[in-house]
Amino acid sequence: MDEPRRIPIHRSLNRPSLILGGERELVLMTMLFAAMICFTASSWVQLVVGVVFWLAVHTCLLEMAKNDPLMSKVYQRHVKYRAHYPAHAGMFSEPPQIQKWKE
Numbered sequence: 001m002d003e004p005r006r007i008p009i010h011r012s013l014n015r016p017s018l019i020l021g022g023e024r025e026l027v028l029m030t031m032l033f034a035a036m037i038c039f040t041a042s043s044w045v046q047l048v049v050g051v052v053f054w055l056a057v058h059t060c061l062l063e064m065a066k067n068d069p070l071m072s073k074v075y076q077r078h079v080k081y082r083a084h085y086p087a088h089a090g091m092f093s094e095p096p097q098i099q100k101w102k103e
Contacts, residue, residue: 016065016069016070018065018069020058020062021061021062021065022058022061022062022064022065023061023064023065023069023070023071023072025072026061026072027058027061030053030054030057030058030061031054033053034050034051034053034054034057035050036050037049037050037053038050038051
């Protein structure tokens with residue numbers, strides 16, 4: 001018998017886009033915020049605050065990516081959902097027009 005054709009699916013097509021172990025967009029945004037904190041006042045205290053901010057937020061992003069690599073996108077989609085979807089149309093909506101069978 002002939003064996004069915006097999007097509008390799010490469011890992012790069014299925015892997016989420018991660019940078020430094022966290023979601024790409026979130027890691028880049030925290031890098032940007034940490035750089036803004038470090039270089040706006042140009043003092044050693046602000047440099048330390050920026051580094052501590054970066055380490056704290058990046059640690060949270062790593063834990064989040066371990067649980068679900070696409071968690072922020074899932075959360076964004078979740079926020080769009082309503083609490084209740086009615087089972088029928090509104091009270092004042094028109095009933096559907098149904099054609100009668102040939103008489």
